[in-house]
Amino acid sequence: MPRVAVVGAGMTEFGIHDVPLEELFAEAAFGALDDAGAEPADVEALYFGNAMSGQAENATHLGPKVAAHAGMAGIPVQRFEDACATSANAFKNAVAAVEAGVHDAVLVGGVERCTPETGRDTAAMTRVFASASHRQYEQPAGLTFPGVFALLTKRHMHEHGTTEEQLAHVAVKNHGNGALNPRAHFGKEVTIEEVLDGPVVADPFRLMDCCPFSDGASAVVVVGDDVADSYDAPVDVTGVGHATDVVPIADKKTPHVTQAARDAAEEAYEQAGVSADDIDFAEVHDCFTGAEVLASEALGLVADGEGGPAAAAGRTARDGDVPINPSGGLKAKGHPIGATGTAQVVELTEQLRGEAGARQLPDADRAVAHNLGGDAATTVVSVMEVRG
Amino acid sequence: MSEGLTHAAWSDALREGVLLGGACDDCGATVGTPKAACPHCGARGLEPVELPTAGTVYTETTVEVPPEGIDERGYQVAVVDLGVARVLGRLDGAAEIGDAVALAGHVEDEQGYVVPRFEPA
Structure with missing residues (x-):
């Protein structure tokens, strides 16, 4: 039983965009509206994600700004901030509102500009990103976000024997997928050797284990199940789970298991009436190669400890038994923080419709999106399916 | 009304070479940073304890x-x-x-x- 349907999807290219946030978001919003055959006047509410433009470019109260720029002034706009899980949280709340009948049709999306070319330099953005770690108990140590995921990944390597070469396979796979995605920030293939020869950012992560700073926007149109068939290409949303975990990292029970992802996945699968075995492919939050390994296990797509070997064996490649990140993921498609969650929904929508072009997966009927925020303390997991 | 361990007390202790945490009487968990309630079971009133x-x-x-x-x-x-x-x-x-x-x-x-x-x- 669908909770709601996605009937329109749009996103900008992820990369470098030297334009105001409003213009960037409008491009994605109009892409989603055009795809749905809808107009701004049809949108009853905007669920909007932006994580850190207040810090990065002194731009806050963005909800009415982007709505006004895109012909939606007057409607209620709710703005979400949940670090990298920002727009998945917006999506979760939009799904709930439409399902409950509060609104018939809503636009959900996000925008962010993170590139040094259009804003602050790497050191400044590294500090902005680090604001998602605990101000008093983590930031004074100089912890960065590559550092956060390095801490989780090195414990996983210790527990399970995951290797740097296995991590490099994640980067190579996702760069290869990104090369097939015209909207990806990075459109070139890389080799295991190139990844392993890169400069260290925070061990075990080298430069190509890390996603880029990106600019971009994404948006989707969500409508009720009862009206979905009046649109050309609805895709069902059958489950959305959302969970949090303890902050700071040191107080989490077992940091590397990313418990919030496990709890969110259980909730999403239960709503959808499916198990991990029923999932045809996944878009997961690979902000770092190790994060994809942790996510693949937390979602139950591979057994605990098998995330690294599965990547190295090609099981998570586009022609593997459990394809992960056919879009190129955050690693290659890019990671404009507040736009990432709904960009995953865009990819699920296009794949499930069979409209993903060169990167189209065969037999894609049911998929899962995993969007993680902060030190894995927020995760939203969404299940979408071909409309039955 | 700040019962239990505060950031100020935790920081003052650390400057003196002492690590403080909070122990939960209900679930038995001990955390290494101040919390207003146990992050694992929700019980209020974590007991400040000196950590190794x-x-x-x-x-x-x-x-x-x-x-x-x-x-x-x-x-x-x-x-x-x-x-x-x-x-x-x-x-x-x-x-x-x-x-x-x-x-x-x-x-x-x-x-x-x-x-x-x-x-x-």
Whole structure:
């Protein structure tokens, strides 16, 4: 039983965009509206994600700004901030509102500009990103976000024997997928050797284990199940789970298991009436190669400890038994923080419709999106399916 | 009305070489930072307790690309397992997961916030 349907999807290219946030978001919003055959006047509410433009470019109260720029002034706009899980949280709340009948049709999306070319330099953005770690108990140590995921990944390597070469396979796979995605920030293939020869950012992560700073926007149109068939290409949303975990990292029970992802996945699968075995492919939050390994296990797509070997064996490649990140993921498609969650929904929508072009997966009927925020303390997991 | 461990008390103790945590009478968990209630069971009134100052490295990384405001590179950040709880801090002197370390002071940021500094034991 669908909770709601996605009937329109749009996103900008992820990369470098030297334009105001409003213009960037409008491009994605109009892409989603055009795809749905809808107009701004049809949108009853905007669920909007932006994580850190207040810090990065002194731009806050963005909800009415982007709505006004895109012909939606007057409607209620709710703005979400949940670090990298920002727009998945917006999506979760939009799904709930439409399902409950509060609104018939809503636009959900996000925008962010993170590139040094259009804003602050790497050191400044590294500090902005680090604001998602605990101000008093983590930031004074100089912890960065590559550092956060390095801490989780090195414990996983210790527990399970995951290797740097296995991590490099994640980067190579996702760069290869990104090369097939015209909207990806990075459109070139890389080799295991190139990844392993890169400069260290925070061990075990080298430069190509890390996603880029990106600019971009994404948006989707969500409508009720009862009206979905009046649109050309609805895709069902059958489950959305959302969970949090303890902050700071040191107080989490077992940091590397990313418990919030496990709890969110259980909730999403239960709503959808499916198990991990029923999932045809996944878009997961690979902000770092190790994060994809942790996510693949937390979602139950591979057994605990098998995330690294599965990547190295090609099981998570586009022609593997459990394809992960056919879009190129955050690693290659890019990671404009507040736009990432709904960009995953865009990819699920296009794949499930069979409209993903060169990167189209065969037999894609049911998929899962995993969007993680902060030190894995927020995760939203969404299940979408071909409309039955 | 701040019963239990506060950030101020935790920081003052750390400056004196003492690590404080909070112990939950209900579920038995001990956490290494102040909390208004137990993060694992929700019970209020964690009892402030003195934590051991020696333990083993639970996980660690060396940060080569620091945030704005930190000039050095190649510093080590670790989560240290003190037995009853874990804490995050700086680690001076190379140590790997499982190695014995002990509290050796603290580091302080530009706003005066402090975190523990460990060295190999």
